[in-house]
Amino acid sequence: MRTELITIPTGTTPLDGAFHWPEDRPIRGAVLLFHGNTMNFYTGAPRFLPPVLTRLGLACLAFNRRGHDILSIRDSRAAEGAAFQLTDEAIEDNRLAAAWLAARGYDAPVVIGHSNGGMLSVPHVVAHPKTPCLVLLSAHAGGRQNERVSQIGLFAGDRFAEIKAQAEALVAAGRGRELIFLPHWWYVTSAEAFIDRITKMPFTLDLAPQITCPVLYVRGDQEPAEHYPAEKFRDRAGGPCDVEIVPNCDHFYKGREAAVAEIVAAWLARRLGLSAD
Structure with missing residues (x-):
């Protein structure tokens, strides 16, 4: 794959990220990747998924919300990061990233979110009903949890x-x-x-009936179902929802990245009619 470091302007702190696309095959679609709480675009799922997804012909945008990492600075000593994160800003950041992709011709990307990014994926997809597929990677329940x-x-x-x-x-x-x-x-x-x-924070399960696109909800077997409610989301979803429980797997998929990537890629290939050939 090829990678371009990008910046998305906001009303305050810009969003840094990486746009990945396949080098040896046509682009057949796009993916928005939402990182987990206090994480960023170069760790976790936004890092290990693009090499696999680009083999399906999917261009991937991974980006930092304003609430990335815990504390950071950029071009001054003014602090930024997840210590200051606000829900409305996070939702806006996701919208701005979708607009960045739309300006490049990808107005209906797949959405994949891990943990807090998964929770934020749900209201994003409600607001973007053309989303073809949603992948929730250990999305937490949101709300007053x-x-x-x-x-x-x-x-x-x-x-x-x-x-x-x-x-x-x-x-x-x-x-x-x-x-x-x-x-x-x-x-x-x-x-x-x-x-x-x-x-x-929005309640993930309350919004589930408004999600009508196909959903894949992944959870590690070491994660409590109460906080990462894959089965309850499946039962309430407004469209088809598949649940995958990954064995020997924690919340960050440590040591199980390849297994999770294979699950996600195979599911998207089936749902979107794609092939890595």
């Missing part, structure tokens, strides 16, 4: 009520971008991002 997530030792852990009160006080005092340490992944967040996270 974070107190439950804390109960299994993530996010704010057993300090959820304490940190929630701290964040609310900072936001009320006009100090919403002030950082708060979290006891667990993802370790640090701004007060306004914490409140956004527990109040504004």
